[in-house]
Structures are given as C-alpha cells and as structure tokens.
Amino acid sequence: MSGKGKRNATRWSLDQLVGYECALAKDESEDWQSLKAQDAETHLEEGLLLSGDRRAIAAGWLKLRLEASPEIKLASDSVMQSLKAAGQLLGAGGLLLGLASATAALAYTGEAPINVSAFFSLFVLLQAVLAVVLLLVFAAPRSWRERLAFGPLFRATRWILESIFSKLQALSARFLSGQQRQDAAEWAGAARRSLALHGSVAKWLAFTKIQAAALCFNFGVLAALLVSVVFSDRAFGWQTTLETESESVGQLVEVVSLPWAWAYGEGEGYPSLQQIEGSRIVLKEGTRGLESVDLAAWWRFLALGVLSYGVLPRLIFYFLGKWQIRASLARYDFGNASAERLMQRLRPEGPRFDAERVEQGAEQIASGVGGVDLQATTRQRVLCLCSRELGESFDLEALRTRLAQRWGVRQESVEVKTYENGRIAAAAADLSEERQFVIVFESWMPPIREIERQVRELRAQMDERNLLKIVLLGIPDSAGEAISLRPEKQYAEAWHSFVQRLGDPYLILDNPAL
Amino acid sequence: MKSLPRFAIIGHPNEGKSSIVATLSLNDGVAISATPGETIQQQRFDLKAGEQTIIEFVDTPGFQNPQATLQWFRENEEAGDGRVKRFIETHGDDPDFHHDCELLRPVLEGAGILYVVDASRPMTAVDTAEMEILRLTARPRMAIINPKSNESRFLQSWKTTFRQHFNSVRTFNAQTARYLDRIELLEALKSIDQDWEPALSEAVELVRMDRQRSTERAAEAIVEHLEQSLRCSCSSFLEHESGVELEKRKLESEYRAKLAKIEKRFREQIRDVYSVRKVAVELPENSVLAEDLFSERAWQALGLTQKQLAIAGALLGAGIGVGADLAAGGITFGVFASIGAAIGAGSALWKGKDLARAKISQLPLGGLKVTVGPNVSEQFPFVQLDRYFLYVEFVSNWAHARQEAEVHLVESNEKAGLSSTWEQGDLKVATRFVKAVKSRNAEELESSGRALRQLLVGVLGA
Ligand SMILES: Nc1nc2c(ncn2[C@@H]2O[C@H](COP(=O)(O)OP(=O)(O)OP(=O)(O)O)[C@@H](O)[C@H]2O)c(=O)[nH]1
Numbered sequence A: 001m002s003g004k005g006k007r008n009a010t011r012w013s014l015d016q017l018v019g020y021e022c023a024l025a026k027d028e029s030e031d032w033q034s035l036k037a038q039d040a041e042t043h044l045e046e047g048l049l050l051s052g053d054r055r056a057i058a059a060g061w062l063k064l065r066l067e068a069s070p071e072i073k074l075a076s077d078s079v080m081q082s083l084k085a086a087g088q089l090l091g092a093g094g095l096l097l098g099l100a101s102a103t104a105a106l107a108y109t110g111e112a113p114i115n116v117s118a119f120f121s122l123f124v125l126l127q128a129v130l131a132v133v134l135l136l137v138f139a140a141p142r143s144w145r146e147r148l149a150f151g152p153l154f155r156a157t158r159w160i161l162e163s164i165f166s167k168l169q170a171l172s173a174r175f176l177s178g179q180q181r182q183d184a185a186e187w188a189g190a191a192r193r194s195l196a197l198h199g200s201v202a203k204w205l206a207f208t209k210i211q212a213a214a215l216c217f218n219f220g221v222l223a224a225l226l227v228s229v230v231f232s233d234r235a236f237g238w239q240t241t242l243e244t245e246s247e248s249v250g251q252l253v254e255v256v257s258l259p260w261a262w263a264y265g266e267g268e269g270y271p272s273l274q275q276i277e278g279s280r281i282v283l284k285e286g287t288r289g290l291e292s293v294d295l296a297a298w299w300r301f302l303a304l305g306v307l308s309y310g311v312l313p314r315l316i317f318y319f320l321g322k323w324q325i326r327a328s329l330a331r332y333d334f335g336n337a338s339a340e341r342l343m344q345r346l347r348p349e350g351p352r353f354d355a356e357r358v359e360q361g362a363e364q365i366a367s368g369v370g371g372v373d374l375q376a377t378t379r380q381r382v383l384c385l386c387s388r389e390l391g392e393s394f395d396l397e398a399l400r401t402r403l404a405q406r407w408g409v410r411q412e413s414v415e416v417k418t419y420e421n422g423r424i425a426a427a428a429a430d431l432s433e434e435r436q437f438v439i440v441f442e443s444w445m446p447p448i449r450e451i452e453r454q455v456r457e458l459r460a461q462m463d464e465r466n467l468l469k470i471v472l473l474g475i476p477d478s479a480g481e482a483i484s485l486r487p488e489k490q491y492a493e494a495w496h497s498f499v500q501r502l503g504d505p506y507l508i509l510d511n512p513a514l
Numbered sequence B: 001m002k003s004l005p006r007f008a009i010i011g012h013p014n015e016g017k018s019s020i021v022a023t024l025s026l027n028d029g030v031a032i033s034a035t036p037g038e039t040i041q042q043q044r045f046d047l048k049a050g051e052q053t054i055i056e057f058v059d060t061p062g063f064q065n066p067q068a069t070l071q072w073f074r075e076n077e078e079a080g081d082g083r084v085k086r087f088i089e090t091h092g093d094d095p096d097f098h099h100d101c102e103l104l105r106p107v108l109e110g111a112g113i114l115y116v117v118d119a120s121r122p123m124t125a126v127d128t129a130e131m132e133i134l135r136l137t138a139r140p141r142m143a144i145i146n147p148k149s150n151e152s153r154f155l156q157s158w159k160t161t162f163r164q165h166f167n168s169v170r171t172f173n174a175q176t177a178r179y180l181d182r183i184e185l186l187e188a189l190k191s192i193d194q195d196w197e198p199a200l201s202e203a204v205e206l207v208r209m210d211r212q213r214s215t216e217r218a219a220e221a222i223v224e225h226l227e228q229s230l231r232c233s234c235s236s237f238l239e240h241e242s243g244v245e246l247e248k249r250k251l252e253s254e255y256r257a258k259l260a261k262i263e264k265r266f267r268e269q270i271r272d273v274y275s276v277r278k279v280a281v282e283l284p285e286n287s288v289l290a291e292d293l294f295s296e297r298a299w300q301a302l303g304l305t306q307k308q309l310a311i312a313g314a315l316l317g318a319g320i321g322v323g324a325d326l327a328a329g330g331i332t333f334g335v336f337a338s339i340g341a342a343i344g345a346g347s348a349l350w351k352g353k354d355l356a357r358a359k360i361s362q363l364p365l366g367g368l369k370v371t372v373g374p375n376v377s378e379q380f381p382f383v384q385l386d387r388y389f390l391y392v393e394f395v396s397n398w399a400h401a402r403q404e405a406e407v408h409l410v411e412s413n414e415k416a417g418l419s420s421t422w423e424q425g426d427l428k429v430a431t432r433f434v435k436a437v438k439s440r441n442a443e444e445l446e447s448s449g450r451a452l453r454q455l456l457v458g459v460l461g462a
C-alpha cells in the first residue's frame, strides 16, 4: 500500500484494489448517515477532493480508511495472503509434477536405453505446441482473443449454470423461502458485478499463477533430467515403428535445435546424424549395437529443448501476465456505481438526498454547492425517463425541479421524457450518448421482471461503462407535496435488492439514504 | 360431479394475495412473507366444511410482465376468448413469463378472478395493465381492496378504475377480517356471475352450518372444561401437623398447575375446532387471556359485577340452603357475609388465593387431610367462564393470514368478559350449572349443562 509517489495517481496496486473492495464491502452494511459522518471525520486533502481525480481521491480515502480501521486491513491482507498461498501451492504442485513425470519418463532398467522420442514429444514438443497456441491467441485481436480464450468456456459454464438454475427453480420453490431465493439472486448479482469490474484482473492473475506453476513444472523436469544424468549412467535412444529414415529424424532435430545451435553446435547441443543413426533402438538387435557416446549426446538436446520450449515461453508469458495485471489495474474505472457512491459520500456539502424539502434554490448553479468532483451530471445533460402514467399522476415540472436540486445542476439540463407501455429501452433508443440516463420509478411499483428486462435492454444500448441511475419516488405526503423523493422503507428495500440482483456495476440507485 | 366454485386470487407481487387466500380458506399454512415473489407456483387451498370441500381458492404468483402481456393480448385480438390459452401456449416455456403463465392457468381452467390491490398507494402503469389483462380474459372478476395501511387518499381513484374493469368491488382486510366479513365476501361473490349463484349460495349455507357446528363444539368444550375447573382440587395426607404449612403451599401450586392444565387442554381443543395451528399455543403473558388465573387483574376484569354477584349469590344460596354446603367446603365466611363484604370492600377482596384457601380436616383414624380447592368463590366460575369465552371468541375470529407468533389483547379495566353483560335469566342458567357441579347431581348437571351450552351457542353465534 506504500505511498509510491502520491502524485503518481494512476498506479493502483492489487492489494490496494483488494483493500478498496474490502472497505466498500464493509461500508455496504452501514447506513448512509453514519457513513457521511464517518467520512467527515477522515480529513482528506481539500485540494485532492477538488481535483476531481477519482482514482487519487479513492486512493487517499483508502489510505485513511485503512489506518482508521485495522480490521479492513486485516481482511484485505488475508485475501492477499490466500492469493499468495494459492500461487505457492500451484507452484509446488507444478514442480512436483514435473519432477515425478520426468523421473518416470527417465526410468532406466538397463535393458533398453531411455526412449528419447517419448520424453521429447511430452516435454518439448507438446510444450512448444502449447506455447505457439497461446502466442496465436495473443496475436489475435483483443475481441477474438477474448472470445477464443474465455468466451466459449464462459458461455459453456454459463449455459450449464443457467440450465441448472431453471431446473432448480421448480425445486427451489418447494425448499427455499422467497427470502432465501432473493438472497441467492443477490449473491449471484454481486458475483456478476465483481466479475464485470474485476474479471480482467482476476483473469490475468489466474493466468500468471498458472504460468508460474508451469514454469515450476519445467524446472522440475530439468532437475529430474540433470539429476539422472549426473548421478547415474543413462543411455538415450530413439525408436519408432514408422518407416522413418534417420535423415528425417536428423532434420527434425536440427530444426528443433535452431534456438541454441549457435551456442552448442552439432554433436554437442544436438546429436549429429551419425549419432542419431547410432542410437536407434531396434528391438530385435537389443542394446548391444548402440554406441554409448551417441547415447549420451541426446541429453543435452533434451535439456536445451525443455529450456527453450518450456522455460523460456513460460517466463515470457509470466511477465506478460504481470504486465496485463498492471494494465487492468490502470484501466480500472472509477466511474462505476460503488465509486460514484463513494464520491457522493465524500462530497462535504453535497445536496442532501434525504432532504425533507430543499429550499427553492434550484436555479442556483452547482458550483456553489461544494463544487467538489464536478461529476458527469453537472457537465452533461440529464435525461429522466418515466412512464406516461407517472407523468399523468405527477407534476413532471416539479420532478425536474426536485431532481435538479438533488444533483445540484441547472434545471435546464434536466430533461424529462415519458415512455409508453413500459418500453423504456425503446424510448431511449435514438438518443445520443451525451446524456446521463436516469429512470424514474414509483417506488411502490414492484421491481418486476419486465422492468429488469427493460433496464438490461437499455444497458445493452448504452456504453457499458456509462452510469445508469434509478430514482425512486415516494408517496407524497398528504400536505399537498407534489413530488417526494423519499421512498418508503419496504419499497426501497425491494428496489435495493433489485439493483443488487441485476449485478450491473454501473447501475446506481440514486436514493442512497435508504 | 358438479364442479365447485373456484377463484384465483391474482395481483401484484407482495400485494397480499396469499394472505387473502389464507384468511378465506382458513388455512394458516399458506406461505406469506414480506419478500416479493414468495409465491412462484399456483397452489390450491380448499375451504372445507368438515371433510367436504366447498370452495376452491387458488393462490397465484404476482404479475411479472403485465405490460408485455397486455401488449401481446392486444396484438392477438383475433384469438378472442382463446387468448389466454394461446398466451400460455406461446409463453409457457419462457422462464421470464413463468409467473404470468402460472397465474393465468387457473383462469384458463375456469376460475373466477379475485384481483387483490393494496389501495393505500397510488396507481401505476403496471396496475392499469394488470386490470386491463383481467378484463380481456372476460372471466367473472371482483376487485378486493386489501388496505395495508389507513391511507385513504387514493381509494377513490382506485374505486373509479375498478368500476370500469370489474363486476364488483369489495374491501376485505386479510389481517383483520372476522367471520362475518368472510361471509359477506362470499355472499358478494355471487354477484359477479349468475351461473355461480346456486353453487355459492349452497357454499355459504355450508359455511354457516360448519360455523354453527364449530360454535356448538366450542360451547361444549367450555361447559366441559368449566366443570373440570370447578371440580378441580388437590389433597394429601399428613401424619403430623408440623408439615402442614409446607404441604399447603405445595398443594396450592399443584392446584394452580392443575387448573392451568385444564385451560391448556381447552385452548388446544378450541384451536383445533377453528383450525388455528400456527400461532403460539400460549397467548402472551400480558393479555387478559393468559393472565394468571389468580392474578388480581383477571379477577377485576372478568367475572360478574358486584350487583350481579349479589344476585348470583342469592341464586346460589337459595338453592342450596344457606351456606350449609359451602361451609362443608371449608369456607371462611358465609355466602351472604361474603356478598356484603364484596359490595362493601370492592373486588380486591376477591383474590383467588384466599378463596382457594386450604382446608384441613382431622381424619378419624389419626393424621390430617389437607385439601386445596375447589375454589369456593362465587366469582370463580364466572371468571373462568369468561376466560373460556373470550378465548373462543378470539380464536374463532382469527384471520389466518396473521403472521404473529403471539398476540396481545388490549387490556382494559372495564369488565371485558361475557358474564358481566348477563341479565338475571342468563345468570340463572349459569348458576344452576355451578350448583349442579357442586351438588354432584348427574341429572341436574346434564340438563343445566345443556342449558348453558345453548346459552353460549347463542352468544357465540351472534
Ligand atoms: N398491514 C398489512 N399487511 C398485510 C396485509 N395483507 C398482507 N400483508 C403483508 O404483506 C406482505 C405480503 O403478503 P403476501 O400475502 O405474502 O403477498 P403475496 O401477494 O402473496 O405476495 P407474493 O406471493 O410475493 O406475490 C406480508 O408481509 C403480509 O404480512 C394487510 O391486510 N395489512
């Protein structure tokens, strides 16, 4: 978590990210007011807050937060620890596997020389092929690559999970209560959200760990090879049932040895044609006809093969993975819902979201109100979508005023559009992306499938990294209030769960004081 | 066999559909919860009279796609009355529409529609779509307003809309509805479709008869357990006088436990009669019903007023011959004296403890017999009767949608029971029974018990 140059705000390390998620997860359960109070306690630099650099603000906040609550630090440390432990375990496993399999392949009874063909194809050729495949995957354009490498797998698992889910639904009705089903769906939503936010980091993290394990495997193979050569007298030979001439084997060997031929030439780094000829195992002739020098020439070839086609590519991939992790971390976007919420929290004099009735000060421009983090809403035009029926029962002008107040923006930049028959996505289809979309719902309307579908559809039309807001109306009190932005608790909870279930990291319920 | 009237209870998620089903079918096993989407499958709950099913109610999941469904209905106008069928056929396999198909299935099978709405909130686009869909099914339908709060600002607009979409509108609160509310609702169901009128009339008649049977069983239980309570006593033998105090205390608590046990049996029986199964066996401590039989408050709140007591005393006394019988029971003061004291000193005198005081008799062959009970206060039978009566009244009107594990009755210092409202005639019936119990006259007990039962059936059925 070291403060590697405060200025270098674009750096965001893995343990920072883990700590950040831990801190946000902990705050999730707190209520808005106490969070606000708690954040007022942490004295973030005013200048930093005003800079609007979300990453830097988040980093600064995280630092203070971790200092203030050691339990969060503890949690994030333990996550990191277990990641590390998992890596170590994988590495150890790889090493052992390498040792064991190579030792098995090199088992020598003295009756027949060790079969080079088997060792070669297993530990050199196969690895080379794997490396080439991976290289091809990387060479392909990003979109292809993702589809190729992770798409089918993801899709297959998803398909399987979904089909299991739908099968389970009927069953679950009998065994699970509505609450339990809801909890499960929320959990799945949270998983989807994390995957969307951190999928890339996780993917590359897994990638590096696997490469490291593979590297260890190769070290194991090498070690086994060296040990068997140094501490015992092994004879190597090759055999095949095919009608292969020694010449073609020699050609193959020569091609394979290209990477190191400049350092260790024929007869040293790889067997010469003559040596190849001499080490051919023909079963009926037994071992007698083999020249022991020819037999030994092979091992260097194998060792260098493992080094060039096993160790080297793994090393490269490993560092590539490391680099990708850093790139993913740098790409991590602080425009998502939870970061947005954090920014809202940190804004010292932000408009009060739960305000009973904010004074008629809507025409005021936002800069007066804290002026911190001139977020998207203040710059962009905001488009509020609501149903025609909502428009008929409520004064949309009053809604505009109240929303402008809430966000501290000019009333002119808040636009209200109605949609028919619940077709939210269709109403927003031909609108430019320049605006921020906000959907206004009556909180007492249950968040049903239909709405879920529309929200998803709307999201599919938008950039997936554009914040989408949901605003809930409360039932206006009897004192002639035109618009209420205070949803009743039981309704608000249902909507909160709805947003949770959707698992869209850029979807935010704009009534935080729930 | 003629098909029974069947109604599907339809509406939003979490609007109280299952609650309505529970209350109407007298079944507290219906799954009700504050989480929207608790019900995800249609499920039938029958209203029964004894073993016979009278009306079938179908609990359904809430609408999940009302606007899309309505859209489809509008686009497929040519299908006419076959629309529901076609809709289910087209969308049956779509998991997104599972709930909507499920809730329309009973409609397709010919069920009438009871559309449930919590009218304490404004109407939304979703509500309008739902009502329109139901109208397009062309099935007989009634709107039931199940207000979850007292908010009534939106009621009028709801009612106006209901009139356009439904054959009939009623308010029915699933959680507070009593027996009569249920009957009224069932009666009202007749009006939504004439074809059902005979079947429903018959059903309502059966419900009434079933209720009558239950009332009779409850009255019988009261009389039976009252007799047990009045008879209840505990005694033991002692060699010496030294242990008497200890023994007395032991017997006193034994006596209380015995009475409590009788009450418990009574409660279980009554809950069984009215199929109230889920709510806690014991009613809460501080309700009048759960009040310790010996607590002062119960004595003050239940039983007879002082004037009635005087009459009861006179009635009792006249029959038995002054005090003779009671004196034999070990009473510390004569009946008339006690009435005088009651009138003079107020109800504080009538504490159960004193009146269940132990009596000690010397046995002819040596040793002592210590006896606690039966309770000899004139008030006691009436307190006990009131407790039984209140319990029955409460349980018989229990709304099966209620989720409480325990119930708090409102306490009052007024006389809350039944007996304090009795005129002389009714008092006479009751005292005759009390007397019969004490005199152990089997014939008299039989006939006076019958009279008391009839009296109770009359009051409970009212
Ligand atoms: N205050 C009050 N609450 C009620 C009333 N009726 C139902 N509820 C509550 O409303 C919630 C939902 O009731 P349910 O009967 O499960 O609603 P439902 O329509 O079956 O809901 P789903 O099965 O989820 O579609 C529960 O918490 C009930 O206790 C009522 O008359 N008054």
Ligand SMILES: [Mg+2]
Residues within 6 Å of the ligand: B017, B018, B019, B031, B032, B038, B039, B059, B060, B061
């Ligand atoms: Mg239900």
